[in-house]
Amino acid sequence: MEKVCAGRVVVGVIGDDIHVVGNRIMQLALEESGFQVFNLRTRNRPEHFCQAALEVNADAVFVSSLNGEGEYWCADFRRQFADVGLGGILLYVGGNVVVGKRAMADVVSLFTGYGFDRVYHQQPDIGVAIADLLEDLKRGKAQA
Amino acid sequence: MEKVCAGRVVVGVIGDDIHVVGNRIMQLALEESGFQVFNLRTRNRPEHFCQAALEVNADAVFVSSLNGEGEYWCADFRRQFADVGLGGILLYVGGNVVVGKRAMADVVSLFTGYGFDRVYHQQPDIGVAIADLLEDLKRGKAQA
C-alpha cells in the first residue's frame, strides 16, 4: 500500500542547541503521519532552514529550540524566508523556546512577532502540532 | 542535691481528646525543669482542671487540646477558675487547639479572649513555654 505524501517538512534544532531527543521523535511522528521529513538535526542557523526549505520545496518548517536560544536566533526568521521568496511557508516553533521561565502568552506573542504561524512552548505532545499542520495545509490548499 | 521546686503545674488534655504523647512529654519536660506536675492525662472537662488546681494549690494550669475540641470546651475557662477563687492563676493552652486550619493570630486572640495567658498553637517545642512560665512566675512573685 503506497502512502500519499501529506507534505514536505524541514525539521531541525536552532542555535548551538544539541537537544536531539525531541527532534528524533518529531521525525518519527511526522513520518508516521505521512509527511516527508528533511531533518537538519542539531546546531542550525536560520539560513540552514531557508536553504533546506528552498532545496526540497517544503510546505512547512519545524524549528526546535530546547535550550532557549530560539529567542536570540529567531528574531528575523520570517523575513529571511521572505527574502528568498518563501514568505508564505508555514513556520512552526516548539520546545523550550526561551531561556528561563516566562508567561506562556508572552512567549507566544514574542514568536508570532518573529513571524511564526504557531508556537508550541513546553508542549510535550507533538501530536497536537501535527493535527494543526494537517489543518493548516488543508486551509492553505483551499485558499489557493 | 535537693532540687528547689520551681512551681506546681496541673497538666491535662481537654475534651474527648486522647492524644497523650505531648502530655507525657510535657510532664517529663516540666519535671526536668524542676516543676511538680499533676497530670490529669486525657479526656478532661474544665472543672477537672479547676478541682485539681484547687486541691494542689497550683501555680499554673497547662491545658492541651490536640484534636481541636479546645475551642468548644475552653470558652468559659477563666471564669470557671475565678468562680472558685483562682482568678489569678496562670492559664496556658497548647497543641492543635482548634479544628481545621486557621490563622495563628485568630487562634491566639480567640484563646486570650477565653482568658488564657499564653497560647501555643502548633508549636512543637515545649521548651519555649517552660521558659515563659519561669518568666511569668518570676514576674508574678515580683509583683506580689
Added chain:
Amino acid sequence: MARPRRDARRTALEHTRHQVLSHPLARGITPREVQDYLAKVPRRRFPRVAYDERGPLPCIQPRGGVPLFEAQHALTRRLSEAGADFVPLTIDSYTRHNQYDTATQLLRRSEEEGKDYLNGYPLVSHGHELSRELYTGIDKPISLRHGTPDARLLAEVALASGIAEIEGGGICYCLPYSEGFPLDRCLLYWQYVDRICALYSTEDRPIHRESFGPLSATLVPPAIAIAVQIIEALLAAEQGVVSFAVSFGQTGSLIQDVAAARVLKHLTRSYLDEFGFETTRAYLVYHQWMGQFPQQREKAAALIAGSAMISGMVGADKVVVKTVDEALGVPRPEVNAEAVDSVRYMLRIFACAAPVTSPLIDREAALIKSEVRSIIGAIFDLSGDVFWESVYRAFQMGYLDIPFSPHSDNANLLVSMRDANKSIRIVDRGHVPISDADAEQERALLASVGDRNDKTYRQLLGDINMMMV
C-alpha cells in the same frame, strides 16, 4: 490456656442486636433490609473484589471526614475523582465515644453557623438512609475509619449505609483511642462487630474487616504491632470473617518497614492456617507516617512521596495516605485530592516488581519474627476459656504493652527508642515475654547510637518528632 477456635463463634446474638438496633438513631434498621441492600450495591464496593482486581500497584486510600452531609458528599466525589481506590469515611470523635447527643448537637450548630464543630462525619447522627446517598454511583469500597471502642451501633449504621469495610478491633480501637473504656467489654463489642460482618457476608460479597496497626503511632515496636494484628485477625476469623486486612504504620526505618511487612504477611497467613481459617483471606495495608508530621508543606510532601515509594516496596495491597496539612489541622478536600495524586504518581513511576532485602533486613525480620512468636505463644498459654479472654489477660499481665497508649489498663513498662538506622528498639521489655536473647539483641542494636542513657525529654521528643528534622 486458650487458642483461637472456630467454635468460639458468638451465638445468641439476637438479643443484644435487638437492643442495639432499637436505638432511635438506628432509625429502624432491619438486618433483612440491609442484606437486600448490600446485595444490590455495586460489587466493587467489596474490598476483596477491589483487591483481587487491582493491578501491580497498591490501592490508594485517602483520609477524610467532615460534619455536614453536603460537604461529605462533595468530598467523596472529589476523592473518588482524584483516583482514590478506597473512599474513606472518617467519624468525629464524639461519635467515637458514643456521645451521639453531643455529636448531633454540634452537627446542628455546624449546620447553622456554617463552621465545623466536629472533626469528622457523625454517621450515627446522620443515619443510614441519608448516608446511603453519599455513595450513589460509587463503585469502590467505602472504608469506615473511626477509633471507637463500642462501635456496635456505628457499624450497624455503616453496613446499612452500604459501607463494606469496617476498620478497628477490640485492641487497636481501644488502647490508643481510649483512656478508661474497659478492655474486656471492648473485645466483646468487637466480637459483635466481627460477627455481624460475617453474617452479612456472602460468598462473593464478603464484608471486609481491617485492623489498625499503627496503634499510638509513636515508637511502637513492630513486634507489638504485629502481634496485635495477628490476634485481631484470629479474633475476627473466629467470628467467621473471611476477608481481613492487617496493617502497620511506617516505622521511620526502611529496614524495619520491609522486615515488618514480611513478618506480618507471613505470620498472619501461617497462624490463620494453623487454626483452620484457611478460607480467610488476609491483605496487607501500609499507613503512611502516622506520627508527628512536619509542618512545612514541602517536607510533608517529600515524606508522603517517600513513604508512597515504600508502600510499593513492601508489597502493600493498600496504602492509607496522609496530606501535607497533617500537622496543621483537618485537611481541605483539595489537599486530600492532591495527596492521592502524588501518591499515585509515585507508585506509578517507582513501581517495583518485587520486595527488596538486605542482610540488615533479614536480621531485623528474624528478630521481629522471633519476638512475635514468643509473645503470641505466651498469650496462648495464658488462662481463659476462650481466646479473647487470654488476650484480655495479656494486657493485665503486661504481655502486650503499647507505648503512649492513653489507656489505664496499659502497663506502660515497655520503653522504646530509635537506633542508628532509626529502627525502633525495645530498651526495656517490661513484662512483654520476648526471649532474653532477643531482648539482648535489641539492646545491642541500640548501642550503635552511642550512650543514650541520659534520657532527657529532648531525646525522646527527637525520636518521636523524627520527621521534623
Added chain:
Amino acid sequence: MARPRRDARRTALEHTRHQVLSHPLARGITPREVQDYLAKVPRRRFPRVAYDERGPLPCIQPRGGVPLFEAQHALTRRLSEAGADFVPLTIDSYTRHNQYDTATQLLRRSEEEGKDYLNGYPLVSHGHELSRELYTGIDKPISLRHGTPDARLLAEVALASGIAEIEGGGICYCLPYSEGFPLDRCLLYWQYVDRICALYSTEDRPIHRESFGPLSATLVPPAIAIAVQIIEALLAAEQGVVSFAVSFGQTGSLIQDVAAARVLKHLTRSYLDEFGFETTRAYLVYHQWMGQFPQQREKAAALIAGSAMISGMVGADKVVVKTVDEALGVPRPEVNAEAVDSVRYMLRIFACAAPVTSPLIDREAALIKSEVRSIIGAIFDLSGDVFWESVYRAFQMGYLDIPFSPHSDNANLLVSMRDANKSIRIVDRGHVPISDADAEQERALLASVGDRNDKTYRQLLGDINMMMV
C-alpha cells in the same frame, strides 16, 4: 590492541599549554601562580577531603549557573547557605562550544538589559580574577558543570579560579553534547584537562575529576553508561588523576538503579586496580532523573524526593539534584535552594544503612556486569597504540553506541526500550559486543511487557517521558 598504561601519560604538554594560556581571555594565567593560589584556598574545596569527611548521607550538589557575576555570587551564597555540600558552576552553551565572543557579547547584552541571554555562567568571559571572588569564604568544593568537548581553556580558567572539581570527559562531554566535534580531538583535549588536573594535584589537595554518566539521559542502557564511566576513569588515571568520580543517572527503575550502582562501583575499582592505579580513589555520584521532567511542580517534587531516597539506597557519595522547575526553564535561586532542602530532608529521614537487594536486582547486576565486561574486553582488543585510540575505534566500530546522541560519529544502531519493571532493555544491540546469551536475556526480559513490535513514536515517547505519567 591497547590497554590503559601509566606510561601513556601525556608528555611535552608545554607547547600546547602555552598556546592555550596565551588566549587573551586567559588573562595571563600562569601555572605557578595558580599552584600557589590552590595551596591557599580552604582544604575543603577539594572533593576528596569533603568526601572523606562526609557522614552517612551522600553529599548534595544542586545545579546552577547564571550569566551575571553578581547574580552568580548571590546564587553561590544562597546554595551554600541552603546546605549544598558541593556548589555548582554551570557554564552557558556558547562557552561550551568555545564561542567566547558570542558569550561575551551576550553577557554584555544581559548586563545592559538586565535580562538573561545566556543559560549559564560564561566563566571564560568573566575570567579567573573576578571569578575567584565568587568563592571567597566558601570552604566547599566548587564543581564545574559544562558539557564542553574542548574544555582546555575553560578548565585552565576554572582551576585558576579555585575550582577543584572538573566534570566531563572525552566521551561523555562529546557524544551527548556535540554534533560534529571530532571525537579523537575531544579525547586528546580531555587528556590535556586530565593532565593539568594531575599536575596541579598535591598529596593532600588532589584536583578531582568527575565523569558524566547520564550521557543523553534518554534510554541509555546501564552497561553502555558504565562502560563509558570506567573508560574515562582509566583515561584520567593514565594521566595521573588520583581522585575521580564515576556517575550514573537515575534509570527509572529501582531495580536497575541498585544493580547499576553495584556494578559501577565494583568494576571501576577492579579495573583501576588491574592496571596499576590502586592509588586513584573512585567515588560514586548519582544524578537525579536527567530525562524529560514532569511539568507540574507537585509531581516534580515527588520525583525529586523519591530519587533522593534512591541515592541513599544505592550508597552514592554524592547526589546531583534537579529542581521542580526542570521542565520549565532555568530555575531561580530560591527553587534551587528548595531542592537542596528537600533532598537533604529526604536523605535524613530515610537514611538507610546498607544497600538493598533482591533476586531481580541480583539478576540485573549479573547481566549488566557481564555486558560491561564484554564491551570493555572487546575495546581492549581493538587496534591502537594507546588506550584512547582503541576507545576512538570503539565508536567507529559501533562497540559503544549511545542512544539519542546527536553526534554524527555515533552508530545509532542500538535500540532500547523499557520492560515491565521500567528497566531499560537492549532490543537491538547493533554492533555493541555483548554476548548472544546476554542479548537473548535482554530480549527475554523485555518480552514481559507483551508485544511491543509495533513500535510507534507514541510508545517510544512514552518510554522517554515515563516520568510525565
